[in-house]
Amino acid sequence: MPEARTRTPRERYRTQVRAEIKEHAWEQIAAAGASALSLNAIAKRMGMSGPALYRYFAGRDELITELIRDAYRSLADTFKEAADAGADLAGLAHALRAWALADPHRYFLVYGTPVPGYHAPEDVTEIAAETMAVILDACAALPSDAPAAPFDAHVDAHRQWADGHPAPAPALHRALVFWTRLHGVLSLELAGHFTGMGFDPALLFAAELDDLSEH
Known part of the structure; x- marks a missing residue:
């Protein structure tokens, strides 16, 4: 070379x-x-x-694209490093929370309110897909003897978001629930909506993760 x-x-x-x-x-x-x-x-x-x-x-759009690209690249690398070190789904969740807490503004640039008029280029979408692929790998590795959920058939028929990943329908379902529920907790925490409520957001995050692991 x-x-x-x-x-x-x-x-x-x-x-x-x-x-x-x-x-x-x-x-x-x-x-x-x-x-x-x-x-x-x-x-x-x-x-x-x-x-x-x-x-x-x-222009402004090129600069925003570069910042968003850097943010997605950082998270994708964080997930890859965690997975290479043997992290399971819970380990990935904690890696996600640590990454988000380290720089909330970076987190909200990619997972907050969309920038008006901005459309991510294909390469940025591909980097984001790397992160989801790691989550799907972890979900597919988990044993599942739960009965099929009504949503499983739907997500199996609409799996284009998984970018060709061969995960079975229950793993696709689990990955989506993992992504949406944990981002929901993180977004509320980082935006300060738990302030003054008197509980530890870290324990709420852990409780949500435990609940996800049981299903």
Whole structure:
């Protein structure tokens, strides 16, 4: 295999500037949400002109796409590392919660309110599918002697979201329930909706996970 071409100083500088732009973008998102993202404001913070910054990102949508791509890549890598280390479905759940708590703004960029007018490109969708594939592997590995649920036949006939994964219908069902219920708890926790209610969100998350493991 040929060695990777050594990057030039100009290429390294470009990479550094793009990384700095993304850091400022995350700061904006943390302060006012993705809908308020402004390349001109970032340029001002960096002491650049607007046209100069547009040499690094063609527009707001390209910058948002890059941030979303990074977020999905981070979660997909987190799941892969957990699975390679032997994590079962419960282990994946705890990896998901740790990832979400580490950076709530990153979590909400991909699992919160969709950015108006934004449509994820195909490669971002493919990265997201990597995460679901790991979940489906874990669900398919679990023994299941429960009777078929009414939803099983439906999900088996509408399995395009599984991207060709051969998991049986009960595993597809379990993966969807795992994904929706745990994201529901995480979204409420990270948005602060449990504040003042007097219980530990971590224990609620664990209880939901226990309930999922019993079915």
